[in-house]
Amino acid sequence: MTTQPEHHGEELIARPARTPEALRAALAQVAPHRLAEMEQQKNEAIAHSVDSGSIEPLRGFLTAWAVHVEIARDLDTAGRLRSAEHTAQTLDRRDPAWKAAMAEIRAIFDQARVAVGE
Incomplete structure (x- = not known):
């Protein structure tokens, strides 16, 4: 570990x-x-x-x-990802909330990559 x-x-x-x-x-x-x-x-x-x-x-x-x-x-991070993924899957790509959800997904993955040393 x-x-x-x-x-x-x-x-x-x-x-x-x-x-x-x-x-x-x-x-x-x-x-x-x-x-x-x-x-x-x-x-x-x-x-x-x-x-x-x-x-x-x-x-x-x-x-x-x-x-x-x-x-x-991490329960909070996993929950944020699920929520952002749900939003991204249910809204139209022209919706500003869709763009915000995609930015959240990218940020979560970027933070995780940094945390694991990538």
């Missing part, structure tokens, strides 16, 4: 190490409904790494899931 960031919400779990096993275990606690998606993406990343002869697809996979877990492990 790594150092905890400052959060204003309630963290469900500590930030996991950026390994497939640690991220999978963390995801099982904070968003178990996404485990099949993670497994599929892991298999795709392995295949792309083999095909390309590069570890970059694996690094990308680990970073993406570290970000997803970072968001899901």
Whole structure:
């Protein structure tokens, strides 16, 4: 486990190490409904790494899931994301609230990337 960031919400779990096993275990606690998606993406990343002869697809996979877990492990952040996603999915793109929701989604992901060291 790594150092905890400052959060204003309630963290469900500590930030996991950026390994497939640690991220999978963390995801099982904070968003178990996404485990099949993670497994599929892991298999795709392995295949792309083999095909390309590069570890970059694996690094990308680990970073993406570290970000997803970072968001899901904080109740306030996860709630903000769900709300912004709902708004973005239900409003017309010309609506200023849609643009604000998209900005919120980007900000949440940007903050999570920073928190996990990306």
